[in-house]
Amino acid sequence: MTQEQFALRLNVTRQAVSNWENDKNLPDLELLILMSSVFSLSLDQLILGGTDMNNMTEKLVKDGREGHRTQMHLTITIIGSFLMLLGFVCFIIKANSVEYIDAEGILHENFYLIPVGYLLVFTGAIATLLSGLALHRFRKEHK
Known part of the structure; x- marks a missing residue:
C-alpha cells in the first residue's frame, strides 16, 4: 500500500503520512483507532509492537x-x-x-x-x- 492509498483510506494528506513515518508528527487517537481497524490490529499491537513503533510509544507517553x-x-x-x-x-x-x-x-x-x-x-x-x-x-x- 502506498502513502497515497493509505492517506486516502484515512482521509488525510500524503504529507501527514510522511510526517508520521519520519517521526515529525503523530496521528490523532481517532486515526490510530482507524489504522488499527484498517490493518486488523489491536491498539496495543499498533502502538507497542515492533522497534519502529517504540518512538511513537515514547512520544505518546511524553x-x-x-x-x-x-x-x-x-x-x-x-x-x-x-x-x-x-x-x-x-x-x-x-x-x-x-x-x-x-x-x-x-x-x-x-x-x-x-x-x-x-x-x-x-x-x-x-x-x-x-x-x-x-x-x-x-x-x-x-x-
Whole structure:
C-alpha cells in the first residue's frame, strides 16, 4: 500500500503520512483507532509492537506527561488566585463589619479575619508564583 492509498483510506494528506513515518508528527487517537481497524490490529499491537513503533510509544507517553504537568500547574495557579481573592474578601468583610460593646462590656469584633486574610493572600501568592514560574520554565524548556 502506498502513502497515497493509505492517506486516502484515512482521509488525510500524503504529507501527514510522511510526517508520521519520519517521526515529525503523530496521528490523532481517532486515526490510530482507524489504522488499527484498517490493518486488523489491536491498539496495543499498533502502538507497542515492533522497534519502529517504540518512538511513537515514547512520544505518546511524553505528550501525556507534558499535558498532565501543564494541567496541574494551571490548576494550582487557579487555586492560588482563588485563595488570594478569598483573603481580600476577608479584609473587605472586616472593614465593613460592625464592632460594638454590648451591655455586659463584651467586645464583639471579627478580629480573626485579619490573620486569616493575610494567611490566604500569602498562601495563594506563593502557590500562584511558584506554579507560574514552574509552568513558564517548563514551557521554555519544551519549545
